[in-house]
Amino acid sequence: MVESLIRELRRTLDDAGLSGSFLVRDLHSGDEVGIEPDLEFPIASLVKVPLAVATLERIRKGELDGSTQILVRPGRITTPGPTGLSRFRHPARIAVDDLLYLSTAVSDGTASDALFALTSPAEVSETLRGLGLHGIAVRHTMQELVETPAERLDPDNTHLAYFLAIEAGTAGRGHRLPQLDVTRANAGSARALMNLLQALWTPSSIDPGVSERVRTLMAANLLRHRLAPDFSSDASKWSSKTGTLLNLRHEIGVVEHADGQVFGVAVLTESRVPAISQPGAEALMAQVARTLRDRLRHV
Numbered sequence: 001m002v003e004s005l006i007r008e009l010r011r012t013l014d015d016a017g018l019s020g021s022f023l024v025r026d027l028h029s030g031d032e033v034g035i036e037p038d039l040e041f042p043i044a045s046l047v048k049v050p051l052a053v054a055t056l057e058r059i060r061k062g063e064l065d066g067s068t069q070i071l072v073r074p075g076r077i078t079t080p081g082p083t084g085l086s087r088f089r090h091p092a093r094i095a096v097d098d099l100l101y102l103s104t105a106v107s108d109g110t111a112s113d114a115l116f117a118l119t120s121p122a123e124v125s126e127t128l129r130g131l132g133l134h135g136i137a138v139r140h141t142m143q144e145l146v147e148t149p150a151e152r153l154d155p156d157n158t159h160l161a162y163f164l165a166i167e168a169g170t171a172g173r174g175h176r177l178p179q180l181d182v183t184r185a186n187a188g189s190a191r192a193l194m195n196l197l198q199a200l201w202t203p204s205s206i207d208p209g210v211s212e213r214v215r216t217l218m219a220a221n222l223l224r225h226r227l228a229p230d231f232s233s234d235a236s237k238w239s240s241k242t243g244t245l246l247n248l249r250h251e252i253g254v255v256e257h258a259d260g261q262v263f264g265v266a267v268l269t270e271s272r273v274p275a276i277s278q279p280g281a282e283a284l285m286a287q288v289a290r291t292l293r294d295r296l297r298h299v
Contacts, residue, residue, distance in 0.1 A: 084108025
């Protein structure tokens with residue numbers, strides 16, 4: 001029964017030019033269902049969740065003060081983006097706690113890099129390992145995600161960067177673009193990211209105060225066009241983080257139902273369609289993830 005459903009969902013994704021790694025887990029029972037859950041992907045902005053965990057751990061230990069104001073100068077931290085500090089035209093002093101909000105809930109890459117300046121990618125990886133969380137590699141800042149051919153090409157030729165993203169990969173998940181090479185990029189699998197969600201939503205090695213703050217930040221996520229339409233309702237709460245880079249579209253999150261059921265959802269996808277805007281792909285990702293959740297919920 002489950003095998004036939006998985007085959008059908010794979011065909012549906014393939015017909016739409018999508019492939020990916022899906023995992024849905026009942027965070028109470030541990031029961032799960034997925035599609036290629038151990039396949040590694042570059043995780044793009046999903047890395048901001050481990051960054052938040054590591055930053056909050058350092059605040060908890062007294063190594064950082066959340067009220068400390070960081071001076072962010074235009075042109076100094078140069079990660080462009082549609083929202084947040086990259087749009088600022090003048091220097092701004094922002095507290096570490098508020099940088100966490102901008103980085104996680106608003107997905108502000110400039111705020112993330114201000115936090116990475118305090119806690120390096122290597123230190124974030126070390127924190128994850130110390131918490132017993134494996135399979136998520138944190139290797140670089142957000143700045144490197146905006147140094148792809150898409151940023152160097154004329155807007156009329158941006159589609160060429162998407163062609164390169166689609167065609168220049170290898171069977172071993174390598175890629176000519178370092179940001180898309182799982183051996184060089186920030187990378188992880190749906191299962192590794194699910195284990196992080198599990199640790200944040202259930203008792204674990206992560207301090208309860210740290211977990212509660214990360215859950216609050218993810219509940220405040222402003223980017224709700226991808227999986228949120230299929231998981232948000234008056235009878236449920238959806239907390240998540242999205243990640244997007246060229247032909248990659250990801251989201252991880254947790255849906256908490258009013259009846260007490262709690263499901264983690266991790267979706268990592270890549271598209272064979274060389275287009276920036278793909279609302280159909282966004283909707284299909286959510287449809288497949290919800291179908292898996294419904295199958296698990298009614299077992």
